[in-house]
Amino acid sequence: MVVAVDVGYGYVKAAGAEGRRVSWPTTLRRRAPGGGYAALGQAAGRRVRVQRPGAEPAEYQAGEAGRRAWAADAADRAGYDVQVLAAAAALGAAGDTDVLLGLPLALWVQQPQRRALRDALEGIEATVAVNGGPEARISIRSVRVLPQGAGAFQWALRQDPSLARRPVGLIDVGYRTTDYLVMRRVATGLAPDEASCGSADLGAGQVYERVRAALSEEAAVLVPEGAVEDAIGNYGGQMFLRGREVDAGAQVEDATRTLAAEVTEEIRRAWGDRLPLLGAVLLSGGGGEAVAPFLRDLHPLARPMPDALWANALGFLAMAGATVQG
Numbered sequence: 408m409v410v411a412v413d414v415g416y417g418y419v420k421a422a423g424a425e426g427r428r429v430s431w432p433t434t435l436r437r438r439a440p441g442g443g444y445a446a447l448g449q450a451a452g453r454r455v456r457v458q459r460p461g462a463e464p465a466e467y468q469a470g471e472a473g474r475r476a477w478a479a480d481a482a483d484r485a486g487y488d489v490q491v492l493a494a495a496a497a498l499g500a501a502g503d504t505d506v507l508l509g510l511p512l513a514l515w516v517q518q519p520q521r522r523a524l525r526d527a528l529e530g531i532e533a534t535v536a537v538n539g540g541p542e543a544r545i546s547i548r549s550v551r552v553l554p555q556g557a558g559a560f561q562w563a564l565r566q567d568p569s570l571a572r573r574p575v576g577l578i579d580v581g582y583r584t585t586d587y588l589v590m591r592r593v594a595t596g597l598a599p600d601e602a603s604c605g606s607a608d609l610g611a612g613q614v615y616e617r618v619r620a621a622l623s624e625e626a627a628v629l630v631p632e633g634a635v636e637d638a639i640g641n642y643g644g645q646m647f648l649r650g651r652e653v654d655a656g657a658q659v660e661d662a663t664r665t666l667a668a669e670v671t672e673e674i675r676r677a678w679g680d681r682l683p684l685l686g687a688v689l690l691s692g693g694g695g696e697a698v699a700p701f702l703r704d705l706h707p708l709a710r711p712m713p714d715a716l717w718a719n720a721l722g723f724l725a726m727a728g729a730t731v732q733g
């Protein structure tokens with residue numbers, strides 16, 4: 408089975424055969440085997456049991472709100488392998504599994520980065536169970552590392568083949584990074600305009616971080632990482648700080664405007680006089696959906712693409728020639 412796993416800094420997004428998709432925050436906590444309080448109610452995220460040949464089984468909780476692993480190199484990010492195994496198992500993979508992974512463009516262009524990620528995962532064998540489901544023996548037969556953004560572009564092109572007939576700018580705004588590229592038509596087909604490709608340290612994570620810092624100062628209380636996201640995702644933006652009710656939603660919207668302004672500045676700098684000549688400006692990633700309403704000044708055609716959050720994973724499947732369902 409082929410699975411595409413977009414292990415973002417913020418969220419894992421994975422897609423496989425028959426249109427199956429799974430997603431959870433990119434967090435991982437080791438837990439005691441068979442233990443935990445999950446029986447008291449629904450546990451956040453997924454419980455993952457991994458048994459490697461000759462090793463004791465290990466249990467993890469993936470996808471709870473909280474701190475993300477922030478290593479610069481993907482291959483060094485703690486728990487990357489567990490996230491990939493969990494995603495594959497959750498998608499129903501068993502036996503030989505071909506895995507498609509993404510890297511931010513600025514890393515992907517460095518061949519040692521691609522190789523390190525592939526070497527870290529290729530050949531892994533493990534028996535994996537998610538949320539007490541059936542055990543799947545997964546053997547990672549091959550790993551292909553593809554550029555983020557390019558995956559999203561392929562996905563958009565599949566939805567709208569007319570994108571091949573005009574210069575297209577693509578901006579993938581994630582949790583930590585923003586990847587951008589311009590695809591142009593050349594004599595031999597479509598090609599990225601190298602001068603217009605890159606990555607910047609901009610993403611939705613900064614929105615939450617800014618709001619967290621502001622609320623911590625206002626209420627003189629240390630708001631933990633993940634708490635603002637938790638309030639937005641699970642409590643309609645409402646938070647309690649020392650007994651006072653606070654609407655974090657309004658602050659998140661303000662910080663999202665600030666992020667949109669920063670993305671605008673970065674893209675204007677990177678694309679320069681090519682920007683006004685684009686025939687489409689597509690936004691992908693969860694951050695892309697969030698900033699899209701505030702990017703009218705950047706370009707009148709700026710809009711989120713269909714399945715913006717899943718675009719990289721779905722595009723990786725398309726690039727590998729797998730059958731993809733939107």
Ligand SMILES: Nc1ncnc2c1ncn2[C@@H]1O[C@H](COP(=O)(O)OP(=O)(O)OP(=O)(O)O)[C@@H](O)[C@H]1O
Pocket residue numbers: 414415416417418419430431432580581582583584585610611612640691692693694716
């Ligand atoms: N499964 C999900 N449920 C709810 N919101 C989500 C989900 N996945 C992503 N988001 C939203 O998208 C934002 C992150 O975007 P995205 O998932 O594209 O980033 P990422 O790919 O993890 O980060 P990066 O590309 O920098 O590595 C989050 O802040 C959140 O608002």
Ligand SMILES: [Mg+2]
Pocket residue numbers: 413415416555579580581582692719
């Ligand atoms: Mg991403």
